Amino acid sequence: MKIHTPFFTLEIEYLFLIILLINIFSEHFRKYIYSYFICYLFILFHELAHMLVATLFGKEIEKFKLSVSGVNINIKKDYNKNMSNYLKNIIIFLAGPISNIILAFLFKNNTMIYQVNIFFAIINLIPIYPLDGYNILLNTLRCFKKVNISKSNLFMEYVSNTLFLLLMFLSIYQALILKNISILIFLLYVFVINQNRKKEKIYENTLNKLLC
Numbered sequence: 001m002k003i004h005t006p007f008f009t010l011e012i013e014y015l016f017l018i019i020l021l022i023n024i025f026s027e028h029f030r031k032y033i034y035s036y037f038i039c040y041l042f043i044l045f046h047e048l049a050h051m052l053v054a055t056l057f058g059k060e061i062e063k064f065k066l067s068v069s070g071v072n073i074n075i076k077k078d079y080n081k082n083m084s085n086y087l088k089n090i091i092i093f094l095a096g097p098i099s100n101i102i103l104a105f106l107f108k109n110n111t112m113i114y115q116v117n118i119f120f121a122i123i124n125l126i127p128i129y130p131l132d133g134y135n136i137l138l139n140t141l142r143c144f145k146k147v148n149i150s151k152s153n154l155f156m157e158y159v160s161n162t163l164f165l166l167l168m169f170l171s172i173y174q175a176l177i178l179k180n181i182s183i184l185i186f187l188l189y190v191f192v193i194n195q196n197r198k199k200e201k202i203y204e205n206t207l208n209k210l211l212c
Contacts, residue, residue, distance in 0.1 A: 013067035040071070042103060042117055046124070047071040049099035050092055057088045069189055081142075081149070089139040093132040097121040123186065128167070129160045130193050164190065 001017065003010040022029050023037060051061055051073050060076040075092070078085055097120070104117035127133040134156060141152040164187065171183035 008061040008073075009063045011063055011065040013065070016066055016068045019068065038112075039116060042100065042113075042120060044071050045103060046096040046099050046120060047073050049095040050075075053095040054092045057092065059088075059092070069192075083143050086139045086143045090136050093135040093139070096132050097124045100124075126163060126167075127156070127159050128163050128190060129156070130190070134160055 001012045001014060003012070019033070023033055047064075051064070054061065054073075054075050059078065061073060062076050063072075063074040065072045065074075078089075100117040100121040104114045104121070107113040107117075124131050125133040125136070127137045137159070138152055138156045141155065142149065167183060167187055171181070171187055174183050175181050
């Protein structure tokens with residue numbers, strides 16, 4: 001479902017909307033997904049921090065999406081290849097993890113809120129696509145004049161894929177020894193995002209060839 005506003009397009013996944021409505025009207029169901037929506041609020045706060053800082057820097061927000069897998073904002077691409085723009089991007093992507101750290105210390109007496117937000121902040125700083133750490137490091141590399149865009153992209157692909165494999169081994173250990181699949185679920189989400197990105201690239205390349 002898409003709702004067009006003067007500021008951005010709000011997209012709400014139907015499955016998420018159904019789960020949200022059931023959660024509101026069913027107390028029995030709410031008991032089972034209470035933790036999910038608590039974590040969802042932290043993710044929402046994280047994305048709103050990105051959006052606030054991006055807006056302050058004059059960036060245009062294209063889409064704000066709510067889905068079962070989380071919250072996502074699309075910022076209109078800015079093709080200005082200057083250090084000022086790269087530094088702005090770094091601050092925008094840092095805003096999310098910083099917001100979680102702020103929440104953690106505001107609620108440091110609540111163990112669950114503190115631990116979840118610290119976890120969100122740390123995991124998002126890992127330079128794996130599409131996490132904030134990936135975009136922070138990518139824009140940091142582009143601040144150096146000797147590193148061109150193609151080199152920085154290739155380097156980040158290598159870093160992202162290598163860290164993904166390392167985390168995969170860690171997730172297997174966590175699942176088999178510690179009986180915890182949290183990292184495995186996280187990696188599954190990252191894998192799906194990457195597959196969608198590859199499909200979009202193939203579509204763009206095909207379209208470009210047809211138009212040429």
